[in-house]
Amino acid sequence: MDAFLSNLSLGLATAAQPFNLLMCFVGALLGTFVGVLPGIGPLATMAILLPITFYLPPDSALIMLAGIYYGAQYGGSTTAILARLPGETSSIVSTLDGYQMAMKGRAGPALAVAALASFFAGTVATLIVALFAPALAKVALYFTDYDYFSLMVLGLVGAVVMARGSVVKAIAMIFVGILLGSVGTDVNTGIGRHTLGFPELLDGINFVPIAIGLFGLADLMANLEKPREQAKLKSTGLRALWPDRNDFRKGGPAAVRGTLVGSALGILPGGGAVLASFASYAVERRISSHPEKFGTGVVEGLAGPEAANNAGAQTSFIPMLTLGLPSNAVMALMIGAMMLQGITPGPQVMTERPALVWGMIVSMWIGNLMLVVINLPLIGLWVQLVRVRYEYLFVMIIVFCCIGAFGINNSVFDVFVAVAFGVFGYVLIKLDCEPAPLALGLILGPMMEENLRRGMQLSDGDPSVFFTRPLSLTFLLVAAALLLAVAAPAIRRERKEVFNEAD
Amino acid sequence: MEATIKGKQDFLSGLLFIAIALAFIVNGRGLPLGTAVNMGPGYIPLGAALILAVLGTVCLVRGLVHAGAGVEPVSWRPFLLVPLAVVAFGISLDWLGLVAAIFLAVFVGRAAIPRAPLLPTLALAVGLSALSVALFYYGFKLPVSVWPRFL
Numbered sequence: 001m002d003a004f005l006s007n008l009s010l011g012l013a014t015a016a017q018p019f020n021l022l023m024c025f026v027g028a029l030l031g032t033f034v035g036v037l038p039g040i041g042p043l044a045t046m047a048i049l050l051p052i053t054f055y056l057p058p059d060s061a062l063i064m065l066a067g068i069y070y071g072a073q074y075g076g077s078t079t080a081i082l083a084r085l086p087g088e089t090s091s092i093v094s095t096l097d098g099y100q101m102a103m104k105g106r107a108g109p110a111l112a113v114a115a116l117a118s119f120f121a122g123t124v125a126t127l128i129v130a131l132f133a134p135a136l137a138k139v140a141l142y143f144t145d146y147d148y149f150s151l152m153v154l155g156l157v158g159a160v161v162m163a164r165g166s167v168v169k170a171i172a173m174i175f176v177g178i179l180l181g182s183v184g185t186d187v188n189t190g191i192g193r194h195t196l197g198f199p200e201l202l203d204g205i206n207f208v209p210i211a212i213g214l215f216g217l218a219d220l221m222a223n224l225e226k227p228r229e230q231a232k233l234k235s236t237g238l239r240a241l242w243p244d245r246n247d248f249r250k251g252g253p254a255a256v257r258g259t260l261v262g263s264a265l266g267i268l269p270g271g272g273a274v275l276a277s278f279a280s281y282a283v284e285r286r287i288s289s290h291p292e293k294f295g296t297g298v299v300e301g302l303a304g305p306e307a308a309n310n311a312g313a314q315t316s317f318i319p320m321l322t323l324g325l326p327s328n329a330v331m332a333l334m335i336g337a338m339m340l341q342g343i344t345p346g347p348q349v350m351t352e353r354p355a356l357v358w359g360m361i362v363s364m365w366i367g368n369l370m371l372v373v374i375n376l377p378l379i380g381l382w383v384q385l386v387r388v389r390y391e392y393l394f395v396m397i398i399v400f401c402c403i404g405a406f407g408i409n410n411s412v413f414d415v416f417v418a419v420a421f422g423v424f425g426y427v428l429i430k431l432d433c434e435p436a437p438l439a440l441g442l443i444l445g446p447m448m449e450e451n452l453r454r455g456m457q458l459s460d461g462d463p464s465v466f467f468t469r470p471l472s473l474t475f476l477l478v479a480a481a482l483l484l485a486v487a488a489p490a491i492r493r494e495r496k497e498v499f500n501e502a503d
Numbered sequence: 504m505e506a507t508i509k510g511k512q513d514f515l516s517g518l519l520f521i522a523i524a525l526a527f528i529v530n531g532r533g534l535p536l537g538t539a540v541n542m543g544p545g546y547i548p549l550g551a552a553l554i555l556a557v558l559g560t561v562c563l564v565r566g567l568v569h570a571g572a573g574v575e576p577v578s579w580r581p582f583l584l585v586p587l588a589v590v591a592f593g594i595s596l597d598w599l600g601l602v603a604a605i606f607l608a609v610f611v612g613r614a615a616i617p618r619a620p621l622l623p624t625l626a627l628a629v630g631l632s633a634l635s636v637a638l639f640y641y642g643f644k645l646p647v648s649v650w651p652r653f654l
Contacts, residue, residue: 461540
């Protein structure tokens, strides 16, 4: 307990530095901003801003990036409730009951319920991160090369199971990522691989232009094809902001359940905000005594998912901070940001840079508090943003993508890499292949290769060690069980149901 | 051809995966493979590419056998003009400078939407240039020139 408190106070000391407070605010504000704006999400924003974080101290950089992620969860729900436009994928569920509440003239309480549930979840999730992260990091220090390799296999399998759509395609996308990750100088021999003669590729393909292309430009090209519907705003009922007793009585427990569901799913590989919100909605509907009323403005259907997506967003930092394992594309970007700062992700980060880790954890809570303050009084302002026409917005996104890609290494080459991956990403969207597993493979591929090669050297080329070490075996068995489970018809149906709930 | 492919999306995904795998296999021919004990630089990429090829084949066959989703048509305007805008930025940045590169990107990119009005686009280009010069040139000190080199 003492360690827990001293960790938190160290975190508070870091997070409360004026500059870090400012960066936390900037991140949360930016997150809300892109959360409200449809057509640009936290992923693209973080990718574009990565080059800038290079100029910041590591703690400030991570604090700001994290703020964008959870800030977007708040912003996304505002437009979901008021205009039935989910700013983010994770707020799709809120368009169901949240928008219906607004239609019934209860927009104010709906927004307040969303903000309060999110804040509650954010507070609990911060504590969960603070409690679990050190323990996990301690265990991870005893991991051998074999354990690490198997854990990464588990992480990737988890990402596949949690992804929506075809499992085969998701696995294939991981391998595409691993192949792309192999580009560059081989660490052991110094031989350049797959560089096509470009000296720029000797250091590997930079993660930032890939992310800008896949998540920024590709999305933008796909968005431009969709017909734009002008947002219809619900402006009535904003005056009465405070939820009534019924909202508290029913929404409160739902928020608690959502927090639990979200926290659990956030930690799992492949989890995060999106899955958490869908799963929480499914849970709420299942345990409800009046499931037929869901979709007509039931407060549980809003409070649960809103809590869940925020909790999931935050607990997904746990595997990233403690094991260096990204559980989703956003965390892959966070790892990219750490690497830019010269920090090797892994369990040693917790012991070597406690101020960085704890500063970030505490900043999440501060950021959540700021978000309630930014959001509730300024709702009127945020709502106006929905009117920002995409035809102007997308041009700005293009320009920022260009400058972001250039800024990472001050090299025009990276701008062209971004274009190439933009086109590639667009093709992937057309073929319904999720780019997130690719990002994970790209980050994890080189680490897996290193562990595998070293492990095989140590074992004299005997692969059976992966199956005889207890930890490694456990990870592989869980991974195999997960894969088998997706193949089972019953779970397959369930999975489909969870993801299609909102359609 | 149309009638025999039941799931176009799966079929084409399979083709794409196989093509990527082949590209890596062909391009990685010269890399020493090494042995399982002492893996060379070519070992893992070849392994990954082979697995990808198998997965691609599974996708392809599934597309042939199972009825599945088709592929939505590509709308060519954004597909061509958005990348072109970024390429224009990349080509011009070094010798025409930041402002001209942004103007090019804005005007080419803006054409991705039909009937783009001129005046708001111009205002957007001016605004974005001013913002970028302030933020990235003066703020973050990106090593670019603001105006064309030859001026």
